[in-house]
Amino acid sequence: MTTGKLHLVVERQYQDDAEELIAETQDAITRTLQKTLRKVKQIKMEQRYYKKREQEFRSISWLTANRVIWFGALTAITVIACGCFMMQNLRSFFIAKKLV
16 A cells, blocks of 8 residues: 555636635726716816806997997987977077077
């Protein structure tokens, strides 16, 4: 009878595969998060741009409305002044022609 040594090597490949799968999953999650963060940053920039644009539009709109009101008031005052001038002028004309 021969006595020999039995040498048994047990490799656990499933752990290596599991670690590799975990690493790949983490990389995929990291890439997805980075992509999402870039999109969020871009959305924030767009929101700031649109907010600034809206503020400028409101300012211009308010200024235009204010100018229209003043123009209307000035036009009304001009029409009333012209009417008064014409009445005074016609009155003096009729008095001069002795029609009144």
